[in-house]
Amino acid sequence: MKAAIRYEYCTPDLLEIARAPLPGLGDDEILVKVKATTVNRTDCGVLTGKPWAIRLFIGLFEPVRPVTGTDFAGIVVDKGKNVDQFEIGDHAYGFFDEGLSSHAEYVAVSTKKAVLKKPENVTFEQAAASLEGAHYAFYFLKDLKLNAGDRILINGGTGAIGNATLQFLKHFKVRVTVTCETEFVEVLKSQGAERVIDYQKEDFTTINEQFDYVFDAVGKSTFKKCKPLLKSKGIYISSELGENWQNPIFALLSPFMAGKKVKFALPYSIKRSMKFIHELVLNGEFVPLIDRRYRFEDIEKAYYYVLSGQKKGNVIITFD
Ligand SMILES: NC(=O)c1ccc[n+]([C@@H]2O[C@H](COP(=O)([O-])OP(=O)(O)OC[C@H]3O[C@@H](n4cnc5c(N)ncnc54)[C@H](OP(=O)(O)O)[C@@H]3O)[C@@H](O)[C@H]2O)c1
Numbered sequence: 605m606k607a608a609i610r611y612e613y614c615t616p617d618l619l620e621i622a623r624a625p626l627p628g629l630g631d632d633e634i635l636v637k638v639k640a641t642t643v644n645r646t647d648c649g650v651l652t653g654k655p656w657a658i659r660l661f662i663g664l665f666e667p668v669r670p671v672t673g674t675d676f677a678g679i680v681v682d683k684g685k686n687v688d689q690f691e692i693g694d695h696a697y698g699f700f701d702e703g704l705s706s707h708a709e710y711v712a713v714s715t716k717k718a719v720l721k722k723p724e725n726v727t728f729e730q731a732a733a734s735l736e737g738a739h740y741a742f743y744f745l746k747d748l749k750l751n752a753g754d755r756i757l758i759n760g761g762t763g764a765i766g767n768a769t770l771q772f773l774k775h776f777k778v779r780v781t782v783t784c785e786t787e788f789v790e791v792l793k794s795q796g797a798e799r800v801i802d803y804q805k806e807d808f809t810t811i812n813e814q815f816d817y818v819f820d821a822v823g824k825s826t827f828k829k830c831k832p833l834l835k836s837k838g839i840y841i842s843s844e845l846g847e848n849w850q851n852p853i854f855a856l857l858s859p860f861m862a863g864k865k866v867k868f869a870l871p872y873s874i875k876r877s878m879k880f881i882h883e884l885v886l887n888g889e890f891v892p893l894i895d896r897r898y899r900f901e902d903i904e905k906a907y908y909y910v911l912s913g914q915k916k917g918n919v920i921i922t923f924d
Pocket of ligand 1: 644740763765766824843914917
């Protein structure tokens with residue numbers, strides 16, 4: 605099969621499309637012919653080994669898995685002897701943030717991981733795109749006590765995380781104000797945003813409104829700048845550590861802080877987030893935003909585009 609391979613942490617130009625043997629199949633595993641996968645921000649970390657902390661999970665000095673890729677949607681073509689939840693021919697999808705080696709024509713995945721039958725109401729591309737950003741979005745929202753009518757401001761509504769968050773909040777009937785560039789204002793309104801701030805025309809930190817939550821989904825602001833936007837017991841959330849890792853530090857200090865607080869999420873069980881995502885996809889309540897599609901042979905270009913920080917939602921890799 606063809607696979608995207610590297611033996612050291614590297615930049616996208618050093619990732620090679622090469623021939624590799626089909627992955628061996630364990631008793632608890634399914635072998636999937638990959639129909640669609642994505643290049644996402646987690647993949648960029650897995651490829652480059654940056655930030656360094658990621659190496660604690662994927663290999664300290666060199667990547668444990670030479671083949672990149674963290675998500676997939678495809679067709680089950682073989683299964684191990686202990687697998688009873690999938691049949692050959694089933695459509696499956698899954699995600700693992702430490703790597704699945706899914707940037708390849710075939711992937712072997714343990715059914716003990718976050719892998720489910722693909723909902724029939726979505727394409728392979730939509731299924732693959734519904735996982736990475738949505739997984740993090742789930743954990744950023746998980747411990748908030750959201751009530752219908754609460755107000756939240758999301759900075760960065762066209763990112764994979766920000767866009768999934770916007771759609772999840774509609775499920776909770778939360779009132780969302782969101783930022784994005786001019787071209788996407790109408791798209792985000794159609795996805796349920798009450799108000800969209802065009803960040804090319806207006807600085808969201810200067811608006812004269814207050815929110816129960818401010819979620820910086822692109823990590824471009826700070827608690828200090830967003831504090832005036834928060835109600836007296838409002839909560840600031842960021843998807844980034846902050847320039848001096850201040851966000852997790854503030855979050856640790858928050859139980860001792862009166863008034864406005866900071867929350868920093870540490871995502872853990874992907875099975876748990878995927879269960880939630882799966883239900884919303886089935887109900888048609890979450891339709892992932894898809895940006896560009898690249899042929900597998902052009903995966904280097906896809907990585908550079910994602911690393912540019914400009915992708916809108918998700919970038920798809922196709923094999924056909
Ligand atoms: N904490 C965690 O566990 C975790 C996990 C994954 C990712 N992350 C981090 O979370 C962040 C978001 O990830 P993602 O995958 O959602 O990113 P992404 O999809 O790559 O986000 C890019 C999008 O953000 C928009 N954007 C950039 N700057 C903006 C600004 N100042 N205002 C409004 N929109 C802006 C871009 O639009 P324009 O092109 O129009 O600017 C683009 O559509 C990244 O910084 C990533 O490193 C954290």
